[in-house]
Amino acid sequence: MNNKLKSLLFAIASIILWSTSATAFKLTLKGLSVSHLLLISSFTSTIIFFVFMLLNSQKNILLILRGKDFKNNLTLGIINPFLYYLILFKAYSILPAQEALPLNYTWPIVISIFSVLFLKNKLTARTIIGLIIAFMGVITIATRGNIFSLHFHNLLGVSLAIGSSVVWGLFWILNLLDNREPSEKLFGSFLFGTILIAFYVFLFDADFNIQLNYFLGAVYIGFFEMGITFFLWLKALSLSENKAHTATLAYLSPFISLIFISLVLGEKLFASSVLGLVLIVGGILIQQIKQN
Template sequence: METKDQKKAYLYGLAAVLIWSTVASAFKIALSYMEPLQLLFYAVAFSTLTLLIILIVQKKIGQIAQMSISNILKCALPGILNPFLYYIVLFKAYSLLPAQEAQPLNYTWAITLSLLSIPLLGQKLSTRELAAIFTSYLGVVVISTHGNLLNIQFSNGFGVFLALLSTVLWALYWIYNTKSKSDPLIELFLHFCLGLPLVTIAMLIFTGPPPIELPAVLSAAYVGLFEMGITFALWLKALKLTEKTARISNLIFLSPFLSLVLIHFILGEEILPSTLIGLLFIVGGNIIQQTGRK
């Protein structure tokens, strides 16, 4: 049993949040060099290698060797959702939308999770959760219409659809994993082991081999290392060290606002007032939902 250390938990948690705040900008930079499937190929390859190294360092790789083939396949199956389908949809959304729109829209996944929990897990929605859903999706409308609520026209309807679809895929991925008792880092590694060949086949069929120029490879490597690999391990470490999960999970609310600052200074996007207002609604909905949980 790992000893609790709240200061270290905050350090690991803040490190994860700070890194996650950079990935929206990293997505757009990498997508300027390559197609979404090519970016996903590089990112999943680098992430799989990173997770393998982490498991070796933590001396967990032997646990996989002790698993039966059926258990390995069972653990690997969610790889169809993540990284394969989820990131294909998410990267395509980022290629169609400004980062300041795609990032907050993707942040509604927790609300989508509540909605899908009704038919899939048999859960019921409270009045508080209904208020959270309404508040968050009002923010979605504000962002995707640039605040023009009287004459609703989406800035890019297909891009908005894909960003919201990514939240469905991500929520389905977490619902699928709710009953799993395996080590989450081992599970994620197995998901990526299955996802990598699927991504490779899709890339070769639809876009061809990825570019090999150094800036393209480095930008994709950053996405793989920090969106999918190292940051997940940091977050898990923070959750293990914290005295109370809520103290760490609430740090995630910093991420979308920090991300907007970086989007402005790194990508040069002018942050629209509608983006800030919409993001406040989305985060507000998430907070309403969180405060209603025991």
Template sequence: MPSTNNERTAVVLGLSAVLLWSTVATAFKLTLAQFSPIQMLLVASIVSAFTLLLICGYQGKLNQIVPIFKANPKFFLLLGLINPFGYYLILFKAYELLPASQAQPLNYSWAITLTLMAAIFLGQKIRRQDWVACGLGYFGVLIIATKGDLLGLHFESPLGVILALLSTLLWASYWILNTKNKSDPIIVVLLGFLISLPFSLFAAWHEGHAWSHINWQGWLAVSYVGLFEMGITFVLWLSALKLTQNTARISNFIFLSPFISLILLSQIIGETIYPSTIIGLVFILIGLMIQQIKFKRHRSTSTTRSG
């Protein structure tokens, strides 16, 4: 049956996206060994923009880019400044200051941040389970940030922790702004990269860091980030969600990503994975899972009802 084939394809695409996203924390650290965060943002954005242009060309969407931008240029300018420019610049700086095994789980709390911001800016009701999820999630954040020293509240890099959490605010803001945007999501992401490029170029020029010391491994690593953190993986994920009839099942694949990422960081980069990181991550993921639970009111003889 076609629907069965679609589900199989959706699972393959969803798992592929998750596996690729699981590698980017390692790629971030390898890239930052040779690039500054601003240099990394510029090159990765160029790679991603070029990749998304090719994808839009293949899908026959190139003629939609300019009309979509002209329909609301100020909106797309704001989106581009938030993501990729602000979001990735701050995220890359957080990865530069923190071990990736800490920065990645901290950034993973963005979905909990989104719940709070949606209540403030969109007027969405926060359910009781959302408050529980937020409490668990940010308790997990505190465990990771202090390496389990909850009483001493000692942070290895306070600025790194602040930047990692600030990145969640920017990412959540980006999705809140997108809630009423009905344009093709791939084109929206592409426009963000195209708009942000002049700002990234100016920032890299103003920073004035040399480029001559970067070897081929560095260029390969930053190209990988542009392809698989910012480009192709996003398209794979959107395609999986479009094909599936069970969005929750595909969405749950994302919970695999942080654990695979920690394994890769340990084996490839040689980072020490602290028990506090695992414990804190578990709290964050439990919070995210609680958020996804839909409680239904079942009628039974034990419930109060009229008649």
């Protein structure tokens, strides 16, 4: 099996697993609180990242407690998994999955804006056009197609879903400025983040009464949405002959997610959700063209 085929298989596996995330969120939140889901899933991910650290850079495990690394890990951990998933899971608990999914998927748009603000990237006409198109997608979803009335169906849920993308964009920028190995950064941030989450649960949601199926759902989310899929995706990119084209495959994920949402959750898809997602992804791709 050549590297091109291996890359494609790793990419497809990553996309399919990520595509199940929105459905897994909604199913698991039926029996778990947001904070309990976050604690179990982030703890699962921390174990996964620890294993990868053992396999790839054992000598760097203790460095996460070193001065500068300690500060970076704490900062990243506060942002992700603590704030990001706390906000995201809350959004999914309020909104239909078909709306929370594309609104959260605006994070590449946020990254474009942050790249201009913090990384001094140029604001091109193509970027502006992409932002406008994606913004129209957000409005389409938030108003369920009534874009001229600007009547938001669920302002809190919409704000949380978009807010999660802003938090993720901030995490991405800080992560980009940190030159350590990905496995080291992820283990450090999730270790510190999980400790913070445990304190949060102890203070505000310490009443545990968890059924096994919901516990396993949280483990699934930690294993696949937060954890191992990230490394499958990195493997796909490392084996790819054209990384830009491989990266573009990731934009299939939200559309496949809608299929799972419809078939498994039984949500009747709104035309506004599909159109909004098309506009958001279209706006992102317009910006990406300049990089290919």
